[in-house]
Amino acid sequence: MSTDPSHRPHLHRTGLALLIVGGIDIAAWLICMALDVPYVSSFNIFSVAGGIFLLRGSLRAASIVRRMSISMLALLAAVVLVSPLLQPPGLTLAMVQGHAALAVLGGVLLVFTVALMAWLARELGAPPVREAMAAAGLKLRSTRWPIAMGAGIAVLLAGASMALQHTDAAARAIGEARAANGDGYRYHLSLIQPKETPAGREVTGTVSAWNGDGVKTVPFRWVQ
16 A cells, blocks of 8 residues: 555545535524524535545545535536526526516526535545555546536426426416516526425425516416
């Protein structure tokens, strides 16, 4: 087994970065939860755990984090490409115009995530790290499967979204929203949540209605 320590700075840098980012993400999630503000945690405990293992010099963790970073890059790239299938471009534009500050924040977070994932993939795929993995008897995994998995998830999401828009439940929800708000809007089913209750199958969710004046969220509920 090689004793060359040249790979350790790569593991230390990436581990420290993941620990910091994960810690900030967890803190933001806890603050938002305390204030009852919606927050989707992206890195959380998995980032912290990965950071700890990398700081301890785990080459196996380096391999896993690298493949996850590549998969995330593929997922984000594919989501951008299939985004018109996930949500109508007109609705996306109306949401951006109506919530410019949130759109800018979302864009900044997206750019940061892409940059972080690309940096992690590069650092943990550097020659010293790969040589250390080989010396430790670890298999150098191909990046094809992580890329295929990330892109595949995006395609599945797009397919599921398109199929959902053509269901009877979507037609009913959009029909009720149109009856209440008129034909001056375009409509898109944004969320649907069926669940079983003692009274029957309850279906709840929201329809997005938009036009040149902005976007409104129309809730719906019925029991089958």
